[in-house]
Amino acid sequence: MAERTVSWGPRASNKLIGTETTRLDGVDKASGSAKYTADMNQEGTLYARLLTCKHASAKITRINVEPAKKIAGVHTVYLFKNEGDDCNWDGDIVAAVAAETADIAEDGVRAIEVTFEEHPHVVDEQDLDAARKAEATKEGIVDRTVGDPDKAIAEADVVHEGYYGIHTISHMCLEPHGAHCTWNNGDDGPKLTARHSTQAVSTTGAQFATKFGLDATDVRVICNFIGGGFGSKFAADEWGWAAAQMSKDTGRPVRLMLDRATELKTPGTRPSGFAKVTLAAKKNGLITAWKSHHWGTNGPQGGTIDGNQMPYVFDFENKRVEVTGIKTNCGPNRAWRAPNHPQLCAITDTAMTDLAAKLKMDPIDLYKANLGQLDKVAQENGDLYRAQLDRAAELMEWNKKFHAHGESGGGSVKRGLGVALHRWGGQSVKCEADVRLFEDGAAQVSIGSQDLGTGTRTVIAMVLAETCGLPIEKVTAKLGSSEYVYGNPSGGSITVGSVSGGTRRAALAAVWKLLDKVAAKYELDGKSLTVGNEAVWSGDKKVCSWKDACRLIGSVPISEVGASPLDDGLTSKLVGGVQMADVSVDTDTGIVRINKMVAVQDCGLVINEMTAKSQVYGGLIMGIAYALSEERIMDNKSGRYINADMENYRLPRIGDIGELVVEMYQPDSEYNRGVVGLGEPPVISTGAAIANAVANATGVRVPVLPMTPKRVLDALKGGQA
Amino acid sequence: MREHEQQRNGPGGFNRRDFLKGSGAVVAATAIATAEQEAQAQKAAAVQGPGKVDVTLTVNGKQHKLSIEPRTTLLDALRDQLNLTGCKDDYDTTSCSGSDTVIIDGKAVYASTRLAIEVQGQKIQTVESLRDGDKIDEVIAGFVKHDAMQCGFCTPGFVMATRAFLNQKPKATLEEIQSGLGGNICRCGTYKGITACALEIAKKGGA
Ligand code: FES
Numbered sequence: 001m002a003e004r005t006v007s008w009g010p011r012a013s014n015k016l017i018g019t020e021t022t023r024l025d026g027v028d029k030a031s032g033s034a035k036y037t038a039d040m041n042q043e044g045t046l047y048a049r050l051l052t053c054k055h056a057s058a059k060i061t062r063i064n065v066e067p068a069k070k071i072a073g074v075h076t077v078y079l080f081k082n083e084g085d086d087c088n089w090d091g092d093i094v095a096a097v098a099a100e101t102a103d104i105a106e107d108g109v110r111a112i113e114v115t116f117e118e119h120p121h122v123v124d125e126q127d128l129d130a131a132r133k134a135e136a137t138k139e140g141i142v143d144r145t146v147g148d149p150d151k152a153i154a155e156a157d158v159v160h161e162g163y164y165g166i167h168t169i170s171h172m173c174l175e176p177h178g179a180h181c182t183w184n185n186g187d188d189g190p191k192l193t194a195r196h197s198t199q200a201v202s203t204t205g206a207q208f209a210t211k212f213g214l215d216a217t218d219v220r221v222i223c224n225f226i227g228g229g230f231g232s233k234f235a236a237d238e239w240g241w242a243a244a245q246m247s248k249d250t251g252r253p254v255r256l257m258l259d260r261a262t263e264l265k266t267p268g269t270r271p272s273g274f275a276k277v278t279l280a281a282k283k284n285g286l287i288t289a290w291k292s293h294h295w296g297t298n299g300p301q302g303g304t305i306d307g308n309q310m311p312y313v314f315d316f317e318n319k320r321v322e323v324t325g326i327k328t329n330c331g332p333n334r335a336w337r338a339p340n341h342p343q344l345c346a347i348t349d350t351a352m353t354d355l356a357a358k359l360k361m362d363p364i365d366l367y368k369a370n371l372g373q374l375d376k377v378a379q380e381n382g383d384l385y386r387a388q389l390d391r392a393a394e395l396m397e398w399n400k401k402f403h404a405h406g407e408s409g410g411g412s413v414k415r416g417l418g419v420a421l422h423r424w425g426g427q428s429v430k431c432e433a434d435v436r437l438f439e440d441g442a443a444q445v446s447i448g449s450q451d452l453g454t455g456t457r458t459v460i461a462m463v464l465a466e467t468c469g470l471p472i473e474k475v476t477a478k479l480g481s482s483e484y485v486y487g488n489p490s491g492g493s494i495t496v497g498s499v500s501g502g503t504r505r506a507a508l509a510a511v512w513k514l515l516d517k518v519a520a521k522y523e524l525d526g527k528s529l530t531v532g533n534e535a536v537w538s539g540d541k542k543v544c545s546w547k548d549a550c551r552l553i554g555s556v557p558i559s560e561v562g563a564s565p566l567d568d569g570l571t572s573k574l575v576g577g578v579q580m581a582d583v584s585v586d587t588d589t590g591i592v593r594i595n596k597m598v599a600v601q602d603c604g605l606v607i608n609e610m611t612a613k614s615q616v617y618g619g620l621i622m623g624i625a626y627a628l629s630e631e632r633i634m635d636n637k638s639g640r641y642i643n644a645d646m647e648n649y650r651l652p653r654i655g656d657i658g659e660l661v662v663e664m665y666q667p668d669s670e671y672n673r674g675v676v677g678l679g680e681p682p683v684i685s686t687g688a689a690i691a692n693a694v695a696n697a698t699g700v701r702v703p704v705l706p707m708t709p710k711r712v713l714d715a716l717k718g719g720q721a
Numbered sequence: 722m723r724e725h726e727q728q729r730n731g732p733g734g735f736n737r738r739d740f741l742k743g744s745g746a747v748v749a750a751t752a753i754a755t756a757e758q759e760a761q762a763q764k765a766a767a768v769q770g771p772g773k774v775d776v777t778l779t780v781n782g783k784q785h786k787l788s789i790e791p792r793t794t795l796l797d798a799l800r801d802q803l804n805l806t807g808c809k810d811d812y813d814t815t816s817c818s819g820s821d822t823v824i825i826d827g828k829a830v831y832a833s834t835r836l837a838i839e840v841q842g843q844k845i846q847t848v849e850s851l852r853d854g855d856k857i858d859e860v861i862a863g864f865v866k867h868d869a870m871q872c873g874f875c876t877p878g879f880v881m882a883t884r885a886f887l888n889q890k891p892k893a894t895l896e897e898i899q900s901g902l903g904g905n906i907c908r909c910g911t912y913k914g915i916t917a918c919a920l921e922i923a924k925k926g927g928a
Contacts, residue, residue, distance in 0.1 A: 026865035029873030030880050031852035032807020039806035047801075101801070103792055174820060174874040174908045176812050227809070227874030228908050260813035453871030453909055614868045614914065621910030646906065647816030654912040655899030 004512060004527055006505055006568050008605060009466070011671045015532075016466045018671075020610035023458040024477065025225075025451070034225045037197040038257050040180045046075055046098040048246065048256035049105035050239075051112050052266075053087035053094055056121035056329035056639025060085050060094065060114060067111040068097055073104035075250045077112070078242040087116070088300045089331045090640040091265025093239065098246045098254050121329040123634040125168060125272045125297035126704075131326040137295070138325040142307030147318035149280075152289035156280030160355040164347045165274035165704040166687065167631040168297065170264045171336060172649060173197075175227020177267045178257030179236075181243040185251060191218040192244055196236070197257075199229040200489035202448040205482045207236035208244060223450050224480040231335030232268035234489055264644040268334030269632060271298035273305040273343045274704070277351040280318075285361050285369035287352075290316045294347065295324040302327030305343040312344035313423055314352075315375035329639055330632070335491060337619075338680035341422060342626065342687055346705055349420035349688035354701055357405035363419055363692065364389055364398065378423045381576040384602065385421055388578040388665055392419070392600040395661050396580045406699015412588045415595070416697025418581045420688035426603065426677030427573030428497030428565040432485040435464060435506035437514055437558040441550040443468050445503050446478035449487025449495060454679055455611030459496050460503045462607055467507035469531035470546060485561055493677030500607055500675050501570040506562025513560070517552040518543060572673040577601045579620070579685045581693040582658075587716055590709030592628055592694055594658030597686070602665040604676035609664060616662040616682040623686020625651050631706050769838060776837050780805065781850040787837070795840055796821045796832035799847060807848035807877040808832050819905030822878040822885075823847050829885035829904070848877040851884065859928035860884045863921060869914030875907040883919050891927020895920060 011018065028034040053060075061084075065077040078096045081087065087094065097108035122136040131137050153159055180195040191214050198204050198221065205219040226233065243256040258267065275294035281287045290311050296304035307323035356366035371385055378385075393399065401417055408414040436444045445464045451457045461477035468475065478484060488498040511531055518536050519526035522543055530537045534546040543549075565571050582596040597620045606612050629650035633643045643649050687705050694712070695701045702715040770791040778785050778795075780803060787802050799805040809820035810833065821832040824846040851858035860883050863869070870876040879902070886901045887893065893901060898919045907915075922928045 022865050022868065023870070025873075026868070026870065027852070027857055027861060029870050029876050030861045030864040031857060032805075032809075032848040032877035032880075033852065034873055035806065036809070036874065038810060039800075041801060041804045041806070045801075101790070101793070102797060103790060172908055174811055174818055174872070174906070175809070225873060228872045257810075257812055260811060263812065453873060610868050614871060614911070617913045618871055618910030621912060622908075645816050646811065646813045646818050651906050651908065652912075653903040653906065654916060655903055657912050660913050 006508055006570065008504065008570065008674065011668065014466060016462045016472060017607050018609060021458060021462055021472060021608050023455050023611060024461055025457055036175055036225045036227055037178055037180050037195050037223070038255055040195050040255070042182065042253040045253045045255055046100065046246070046250060047102040047105050048096045048098040048243065048254055049102060049109050050093055050259060050262055051095040051109045051114065052262055053092040053116065054090060054640065055087060055116055055118050056090050056123055057119040058087050058116035059119065060087065061117045062113070062115045064113040065095065067113060068108035071104065071108050071111055073100040074108040075099060075252065076246050077108065078246050080238055080242065089265065089329050091262050091331055093262065093266060096239070096242045096246065096256060098250065121639040123328050123330050123639050124636050125326055125328055125330065126165065126274055128295050128324065136327045138302045138327065141303065141325050142321055142323040145320045149289040149291050149318040149320045152318040153278060153280040156288055157283040158281050158355070158358055160279045160351065160358050162277050162351050162354050162701065163275070163703045164277060164350050166272060166343045166346045167705065168272040168330065169270045169336070169626050169630050170632055170649065171230045171232040171268045171334070172264060172651070173228035173230065173232065176258040176260065176263040177233060177237060177239065179240040179243040180253060180255045181247045182253040183244065183247040183251070190220040193220045193222065194240060194244060195222045196240055197226050197233055198223050199226065199233045199450060199452060199491060201450045201480055201482050202487045203489055204236045208240065211236070211241050212244065221482040222480060226450060226452055229452055230337045231339065231491055234491060237267070260646060261644040264649060265331045265641050268336065269299065269331050270336035271303065271305050271333045272296035273347060275347045277347065279351055279355045281355055281359065283359070285356070285359055285366045287316050287370050287373065289318040291320045292347070293322040293324070295326060297326040297328040297330060298333035299328060299330045300332060306340040309340060309344055310348070312341070312348040313375060313378045313421055314348065314370055314373050316373055330634060331641070337622065338424060338684050341424065341684040345420055345422055345685050345688045346691060349685065350691050350701070353418065353692040353695065360404065362402060364393060367421065377574065378576070380574050381423060384576045385578065388576060388600045391663065391665065392578045392580050392598050395600070395663060396582065396596065396598045398580065401582065405696055408697050412586060414585045414587060414697040416583060416693045416695070418689045418692025418696055419578065420685035420692060421576065421578045422681055422684035424493060424575050424681040424684065425573055426493040426497065426575055428501055428571040428677070429488050429494050430486070431488040431498035431502050431564045433460065433499060433502035433506045433562045434485040435503065435510045435560050435562065437510050437550060437553060439550055439553040439555065441547040442476065443470060443474065444476040444478065445507070446484040447487040447499050447502070448482050448484040449499055450480050450490055452490050454495065454615055455608055456495055456499055458611060459607045460499050463500045463503040464507050467504060467511055468546070470534055493679040493681065495677065495679070496607065497571040497675040497677050498564045501564035502562040504562070504570055506560040509560040509562065510558045513558045514549055514553065518549050521552060569674050571675045572604050573676055575602050575676055575681050577681045577685065579689045581689040583690060583693040583697060585694055585697045585712065587698060590712035592707055592712060594624055594656065594690070596659040596661065598661045599682055600663050600665050601678070601682055602670055603678040604673045605671045606664050606666055607675060612664055612678055613662050615678050617660050619682025620660050620686055621652060621657055622683045624657055624690065626706060627687040627690040628652070628706050629708065774838070777841055778837060778845060779843065780845045781847060789837060791836065791838050793837050794833050795835040795837050798837035799823070799832060805847045805849050809874055809878060818875060819882060820875050820878040822881040822905060824881055824885045827885070827888065829882045848881050851880065858884065859922060860887065860918065863918035864914070867914040867917040869911050869918050871909035871911055875905060879905050879907065879915055883915065887919065887922055887927055891923065893919065893923040898923065
């Protein structure tokens with residue numbers, strides 16, 4: 001610090017950064033004191049309930065809300081759609097009713113008279129022929145040939161052809177989307193306060209403002225805690241507007257949260273993808289050609305997963321990629337944790353593993369044989385994958401446990417191993433941090449960003465405390481209000497990088513100002529002073545305590561705003577990551593059990609080892625969910641989403657996850673490159689790793705995720721890889 | 722939308738109020754009603770509602786007099802009337818993630834699956850009872866220590882489920898923890914920390 005360059009301190013000098021630090025808001029969350037959007041019991045709050053369309057495709061021929069308005073206790077009805085409007089999926093929102101209690105609001109919803117004219121629908125996202133017959137496809141979304149794949153396939157030592165797929169899933173945020181809006185008709189303060197469950201505190205205000213013809217400065221957005229977003233909570237959304245409008249109309253605060261079924265159906269899904277893949281290789285495992293045609297749906301738009309990143313992580317000299325989208329009457333997509341990547345991985349790494357089986361190679365060796373053929377992005381990861389594969393193999397005891405494809409011995413329960421790898425960007429974006437030091441010794445950082453559960457609040461507190469030489473309890477960290485300086489929306493694994501870069505920069509500037517005051521008083525050179533252990537130091541001589549130093553500040557606090565990102569080494573981009581699975585498959589029942597998962601994950605400089613690891617554990621568990629149980633199930637006949645509730649939308653329970661081993665990969669080279677985001681990568685390769693382990697155990701590829709008992713038994717009956 | 726209710730009885734559906742005042746025939750027509758529920762419904766229909774009624778709840782050792790509709794769930798009564806928002810509403814009706822877990826007479830219960838009028842006279846404990854300023858229950862401390870939370874939405878419910886479970890099985894094994902806490906769901910994936918917390922407390926014989 002003495003030279004006054006903006007950088008992280010030497011790794012060995014850190015007291016907090018890199019340690020396992022429990023989260024600052026942990027007690028508040030665990031004890032229920034943390035207030036989420038629906039927890040704001042403002043005096044006079046009205047409760048809203050929604051009317052949704054139960055048809056996959058229909059026109060509203062008549063709607064009459066008057067009977068609802070007549071119910072005692074109902075205050076207002078907001079129409080999302082009018083007569084003549086189309087509803088495009090089961091769960092499309094038609095109207096909201098606000099009333100004295102939620103039960104009365106439901107009475108109101110029931111009283112609305114609405115008739116629909118039903119239209120034919122398409123909800124099957126897997127049957128390409130049927131979709132083509134129904135003229136629901138968008139052909140040629142990607143249609144690209146590089147080199148001469150057919151020639152390479154003809155000349156190859158080995159060719160593998162396979163079918164793979166992964167179904168649509170919902171975000172299933174445990175706290176549904178919604179807002180608690182308070183319209184202020186008085187003269188003071190913002191016109192509208194939206195306590196909004198959002199991943200974007202600093203940017204949603206403008207969306208409310210535009211809607212209502214207000215200045216953006218007239219809207220305040222607050223989100224101190226959010227119960228899950230996973231990429232689906234960036235917008236004000238029409239239900240947010242509805243809450244605001246109803247508050248404006250009634251002069252009362254309005255709470256509007258989506259009910260569970262609507263939460264699953266409407267505010268976002270992860271698109272599906274199904275693919276036919278051909279791979280060609282030399283005997284030594286070097287892949288010479290890739291061909292794939294994939295299709296799937298992202299709902300009414302008619303897209304599927306991104307074909308421009310296929311194949312995933314690897315790229316081959318000869319390749320052909322075709323993509324067909326299917327326009328369905330299913331709910332629309334939104335970004336879901338690492339958009340496209342889990343699906344791309346579940347198609348690429350499964351095909352590569354099947355190729356390895358055909359070559360009688362260990363899949364790790366096959367990956368290694370092709371590390372010279374990484375795609376443009378992954379290339380920058382250099383030799384990272386080799387090191388991570390080796391480390392993960394050690395943690396998994398791969399060499400001891402691995403057996404050839406399908407050769408797990410007798411008995412009906414088969415055990416096997418699988419591996420997959422991923423990449424992610426994670427570069428920080430524009431974000432400011434407002435750091436203040438006060439004469440009583442208090443230190444505070446505030447940012448208009450939010451903590452999705454990744455531990456952001458704790459991270460910025462750690463950075464501030466480290467920079468000031470204070471224990472973490474002595475600093476304050478504030479997030480979750482649009483009244484703080486601009487903070488980044490949390491999407492793309494950018495938050496920890498963005499907020500910690502800005503906080504470090506601002507905190508250094510503030511501390512330097514403080515040291516100049518100390519230097520002036522004690523007649524020393526400010527540049528020779530450092531902070532640590534709640535004191536100011538000149539070499540190893542204590543000059544004064546932190547408190548004494550801060551007394552020199554006077555009544556005007558030191559305040560500094562630091563910005564991210566700047567090319568100053570505080571943050572970086574790009575991570576790799578390797579995951580391995582050890583599973584047991586009961587071939588009588590089709591049930592897959594996770595024995596153990598290993599994740600080796602880099603993310604540059606790790607600020608909080610504890611919350612970073614939690615993030616990876618969470619990724620593994622979400623990966624287990626979409627690998628084994630979680631999917632949106634559409635009924636072709638009725639066109640409805642038939643498992644849109646907590647019971648039938650199957651998520652793993654506490655006993656379903658096996659042993660989870662996580663290692664943050666962090667040699668000094670990682671520390672030195674600065675902070676990179678981590679939220680998304682750990683969920684990417686989990687599905688492929690588990691699918692590969694099931695194939696290794698049974699000798700049979702279960703082609704489509706999630707690998708429910710039925711799909712496992714079907715695959716075993718079909719019997720071919 | 723209370724989706725399932727609507728599905729069961731077709732357009733218009735039926736709601737809890739219908740259930741309470743409904744005839745035996747209506748109740749029997751629903752697949753899930755048991756004879757006992759039917760009897761209770763008949764009894765309740767005879768004396769309660771449809772307007773507001775006086776209800777007394779014993780929550781965290783204190784008596785609270787409320788004036789609420791008989792169809793009000795315990796969850797809504799706790800959250801909206803008593804401002805005990807530690808039990809979280811996941812906005813499902815017929816099934817539940819357990820984010821609303823409370824302890825009633827020693828047993829973990831989803832607050833959304835009980836009507837407030839049903840649990841009068843019973844001892845209701847919410848997560849708020851496990852914290853008094855800086856004084857916190859060992860389960861809360863364990864959740865923090867093992868970082869058994871991310872977004873935190875499922876967390877208070879899981880804390881209550883863990884508290885009730887460890888009260889019953891203070892020396893639980895790993896297998897018992899894995900099945901005993903299987904009634905709650907976390908979307909963010911915090912099961913490892915929760916297991917570690919419960920196991921640590923069970924290893925020393927409970928808390
Ligand atoms: S911590 Fe988010 S649902 Fe459990």
